[in-house]
Amino acid sequence: MPVQDTRDTPGIRASGATRSTGATPAPRSTGATPAARAAHAARLALALPLLAVVLAGCGIRATEVPTDFGPAPSRVPCALTGPDVGTQSSRGILVQVFLVCSSQLAPVDRTVRIEAGPAETDRVRAAQALLDELSESPSDAEKQANYSTTVPKGLTVAGPQRTDPGDALRLSTAPAELSPYALAQIICTFSDSEAASDDGTVTLGGPGTDASRRYECTEAVRTRPGTETPPSTRTDGT
Numbered sequence: 682m683p684v685q686d687t688r689d690t691p692g693i694r695a696s697g698a699t700r701s702t703g704a705t706p707a708p709r710s711t712g713a714t715p716a717a718r719a720a721h722a723a724r725l726a727l728a729l730p731l732l733a734v735v736l737a738g739c740g741i742r743a744t745e746v747p748t749d750f751g752p753a754p755s756r757v758p759c760a761l762t763g764p765d766v767g768t769q770s771s772r773g774i775l776v777q778v779f780l781v782c783s784s785q786l787a788p789v790d791r792t793v794r795i796e797a798g799p800a801e802t803d804r805v806r807a808a809q810a811l812l813d814e815l816s817e818s819p820s821d822a823e824k825q826a827n828y829s830t831t832v833p834k835g836l837t838v839a840g841p842q843r844t845d846p847g848d849a850l851r852l853s854t855a856p857a858e859l860s861p862y863a864l865a866q867i868i869c870t871f872s873d874s875e876a877a878s879d880d881g882t883v884t885l886g887g888p889g890t891d892a893s894r895r896y897e898c899t900e901a902v903r904t905r906p907g908t909e910t911p912p913s914t915r916t917d918g919t
Contacts, residue, residue, distance in 0.1 A: 759782040759828075761822055761826055774792065774795060775792055776792070776874060777790060777791070777870070777873065778791050778811060778870045779815075779865075779869040779870045779903070780829060780866070781831060781862055781906070782826070782828050784905075784906075784907060785903065785906065786865060786902070786904075786906050787828065789823060789828060793811070794810070795810050802840065804848065804875055805839065805850065807875035808876035809838050811870050811871065811874060812836050815830055816830065816832045816833060816835070816836060818830070831862040831863040831866065832859075832863045833859075836852060836854060837852070838850050838853070841893070842886070842893075844892075845884070845916065846893070849885070850871075850876060850884060850885055850886070850893075851887065852867075852886070852888070854887065855886075855888065855889065855891070856886070862906050864896075865906035867883075868883050868896045871883040873898075878895070882895045883895070883896045892917040893915075894915055894916065895913060896912070897912045897913070899912060
């Protein structure tokens with residue numbers, strides 16, 4: 682008996698080169714029953730914890746939230762819980778000095794004592810007091826908040842030389858020889874103190890005869906002190 686070709690028969694779908702032998706095709710499923718769907722959900726619920734265990738065994742921690750591939754937020758607080766003046770004298774002037782925290786500059790309250798002297802040396806005495814604070818090792822509370830300083834100990838300051846403007850300060854180490862962080866700390870600390878000029882700039886020079894320069898503490902310097910050099914201009918106009 683010849684085999685009937687059913688590829689063109691209405692209601693029957695051909696499958697490649699396979700031909701029907703006349704057997705009645707199995708009825709197509711109309712979808713899983715509620716009981717089957719419930720069983721599948723139960724198997725899935727049991728599989729997820731097992732998958733998490735396997736991933737953990739491979740050193741991979743499962744996460745339930747989308748992964749953010751942006752930069753990780755800093756875990757460093759860069760903030761003290763209160764004014765940390767325990768190591769400072771109880772008598773003095775409250776000032777702000779800029780320390781390094783998370784590769785940025787952050788202000789910290791300090792109490793300093795400035796000895797009395799001639800009015801014309803007020804700027805020098807204020808600058809020296811601030812330098813001494815900057816070069817001091819941070820207190821325990823400041824260290825716990827990850828504050829540090831790069832200003833070297835023993836750094837001193839003097840008044841202007843004969844060729845300098847009257848508001849110039851001369852450091853015992855030339856500003857260009859200081860680290861970028863140390864120079865930024867000094868500029869930003871001086872800029873909001875008696876050591877600054879009337880316009881908020883800071884005029885600094887070294888121990889030699891090189892012309893002093895007027896420096897500015899900008900937002901870029903405070904946020905990127907390691908790479909952003911404080912803007913400056915020579916005081917001799919060259």
